[in-house]
Amino acid sequence: MxxxxxxxxxxxxxxxxxxxxxxxxxxxxxxxxxxxxxxxFARYAHAAVEEVRFDGWGGVVSEAFREYAFEPYTKETGINVVDGTFGGADEYLARVKASQPGEYNIAHLSGVFDYARYHNLGLSSTLNEDNIPNLQYVIPKLVDVFRGVTDGKLSCVPYDYGTTGLAYNRKHISDEEMKEKGARILIDEKLKGKIGGWSDWRTRIWYASLQTDQDPNNATDMDAVWEAIRTHRDLALKYWGSGAELMSLLAEEEIYVTEGWSGRIYALQEQGHDIGYMDPPNGFGWQECLFVIKGSPMEACEELLNFMLAPETSIAVAEGQNYPPALDPTKVDLGAKIPTLPAFDPTGKLAGLTFANPDYWNSHEQEWSKTFGRIQKGY
Amino acid sequence: MSVEAREARQPWVLLSPALTAVLLLLFVPLAFIVVYSFWLRTATGADQAGFYLDNWNEALTDPFYRDILLNTLKIAGITTVVCALMGYPAAYFIARSKGNKVILLLLLMLPFWISYIIRTMSWINILGVSGAFNTALLSLGIISEPVQMLYNETTVILGLVHFLLPFMVLNVYVSLEGIDETLEDAACSLGATRWKSFLEITLPLSLPGLAAGGLLCFVLGAGTYITPLVLGGPTDAMFANLVFEAIITQLDWPLGSALSLMLLAVLGALVLIYNHYLGMAQLMKGLG
Known part of the structure; x- marks a missing residue:
């Protein structure tokens, strides 16, 4: 309140x-x-509540937030939402680390491993869940995994989920070929110079694990993984670094195949591009959350989170950004479009998606991010 | 206070705002970076304060960093040579043109009005598979399939030349403007050809401008990270990309600090060598 x-x-x-x-x-x-x-300092605290800073991924995602969440929220509460963007979670974390407490408030973080990283760096807050009654509509599995990281409490609310699957140009690669080759299509010699890939070390290791028939959450032969990453690097035209670049490379036909974010690929399909999308077995599932950073005006942030989780807002944002909302479809009617989005699970159990195990990924982060940085540059 | 003492103090009073800005915005942050370079990054990403030589040891002994640094210097060197070869004739033409000098200089400055990132990205629309160049070649029937021209070292150099060429032209132009044109006429009247008078008189006298332009192009080129990110392929990283990755991706600010100081030391040494032989006055003229 x-x-x-x-x-x-x-x-x-x-x-x-x-x-x-x-x-x-x-x-x-x-x-x-x-x-x-x-x-x-109460005067400053009061001044801060007049606005809340939100940082997200930009592009169609931010557009959806602006149109369906921030503007109505400001109209209703009088609190201005400062809308910032970032290119990646790593870049944003560096900015937050360099900032003063309270400078950054809410971030649209991806993956539980990012939630754990922020928590380990002492950047998590504790939400008063009583102020967020709309949390009751969220898929319990998505909430529980965050509670596991922060001792039963929450520093975020789950907001949406999606997959990083395989996106391919249907003019050059058939659906049958994709089904047959799966993740190995990214290391197919035949497509040399027409393959792309995200320059994110986790995604590269995840897909290299699939290419070497290993569990992406427990790879045992890392030499094979690094070798698969080298093979992909040598065949790739370019590593992309943002959703806009991913869409541009596919739309301009610079590349024919890459892994891609389900919502961005759906957006390309909506624009009329003949781009196919496939989640291979054990494809990379992730959930995004709205994370409240330590030092933020908690009540104002909780109000915004509750507003954003309201089914009508959440559904409108989901339809705009093309990622299914974290709302439980067994509790909330999600309308006509959302069930057609990639990665949507009508059961609300999310049993078909493989999420990254935060303990596994964060325990190797320092070593693997560095090793990937070297391999990426030809080593 | 005596008049002499007041006069002696006056320049420092006038300089104090600029000196304060340089102290606060350059030397203090630099001191922070130096201190950071001796810290360590812990497994959680937090920094551990102290005096550790691990980052410096890694930065100075690991061949990975050495190789990327050498490659960066190579790319910056090639870019500088290309800028000199393209920039000198352009500067000469502007300096010797009659009447339309202002328009030509304005045209030279025009690219600065557009964001460097936008200018770099514009090459994607020119050289891309469905870009202007490929479309023209396809429609003329010269090629039957689009040619892959982007995302390699050549396009990185192309992007850098596009960015740095005006700096070279301006420096050479300033130098050429300061040369008395009648010297060439005098040489010709004594029997030298135009080409000979250029080689014997104009070129040597304009060398300080060429060197100043070269230094600027080299230093700016070696410190860039946007161009290889936008126009480079998977393996076309430059040293500044390593700094970016250490600080942003790996959240290893201590190592990133050591790497950035290493690049600063190499480029600083070049500036000192330039200053020793040619002095900074020419560089200031070009920048002015």
Whole structure:
């Protein structure tokens, strides 16, 4: 509950006759005195609540947030949402690390491993879930995995999920060929110079694990994984670094096949490009969350999260960004479009998706990100 | 206070805002980077303060960093030579043209009005598979299938030349402008050909400008990371990309600091060599 609502309720009690005038004025006066004496920095805290900073992935995702969430939220609450973007979670983490507490508030983070990284760096907060009643509509599996990282508490709310599957140009690669080759299509000599790939070390290792018939959450032969990454590097035209670049490379036919983000590929298909999308067995599933960074104005952030999780907002954002919302389809009617989105699970159990195990990935992060950086450059 | 003392103090008073800005915005952050380079990154990504030589040891002894640094210097060197070969005739033409000098200089400055990233990305629309060049070749029947021209070392150099050429032209132009044209006429009147008078008089006198342009192109080229990111292939990274990756991707600020100081030391040494032989005055003229 925010301060405005508290005062409104106090006023309501007074108007209803539950409080006499003397008591009402006394409570208001005491609140004012407590506020004034609270801290010399209260003025700054109050100023911060006038706006909340949100950082996301940009492109169609940010457009959807702006149109369906931020503008109505500002209209309803008067709190301005400063809308920032980042190219990747790593880049954003470096910015947050260099910032002052409270400078960055809410981030659209991808993957539980990022949630764990932020928590390990002391950047997590503790949400008051009572202020986010719409959390009840979220798929329990998505919430529980975050609770496991932060001792049963939450520093985020799950928001959407998707996959990093295989995207291919149907003019040059048939659906049958994709089914037959699966993840190995990314190391197919025949397509040399027409293969792309995300320059993200986790994605490269995940797909190299699939190419070498290993469990992506427990690869035992890392030499084989690195070799598969080298093979892919030598056949690839370019590593892409953002969703916009991924879409451009596929749309311009610079590349015929790459792994890609399900929502971005759906957007390409909506634009009329004949791009196929396939999740290979054990394809890379992920969930995104709205993470509240330590030092943020919690009540204002919780209000925004609750607003964003409201089914009508959540569905509108999901339809705009082409990723299924974290809302449980058994509890909420998600409309006509969402069931057609890639990776959507009508059961709400998400049993068909393989998510990254945060313990496994984060325990190897330092070593693997460095090794990939070298292999990427020809070593 | 005596008049002499006041006069002696006046330049420092006038310089103090600039010196404060340089101190706060350059030397203090640089000092932070130096301190950071002796820290360590822990497994969780947090930094461990202290005095450790591990990052410097890695940066100076690992052949991976040495090779990328050499490749960066090679790319910057090639770019500088190409800029000199293309920039000198252009600067000469502008300096010797009558009447339309202002328009030509304005045209030279025009690219600076557009973001460097946009200018770099424009090559994708020119050289891409469905770009202007391939489309023209296909429609003229010269090729039957689009040619892959992007995402290699050549396009990285092309992007760098596009970015740095104006710096070269401006420096050479400033140098040529300062040469008395009658010297060439005098040489010709004494029997030298135009080409001979250029080689014996104009070129040697304009060398400081060429060197200043070369230094700027080399230093800026060696420190770039956007161009290889946008126009390079998987293995076309330059040294600044390593710094970016260490700091951003790996969240290893201590190693990133050591690497950035290493690049700074190499490029700083070049500037010092230039200053020793040619002085900074010519460079200031070109930048002015």
């Amino acid at each position: 925010d301060n405005t609502k508290r005062y409104e309720r106090l006023r309501e009690r007074y108007m209803n006759g539950d409080l006499d005038r003397r008591k009402f004025l006394g409570l208001i006066g005491a609140a004012g005195l407590a506020y004034g004496l609270h801290t010399p």
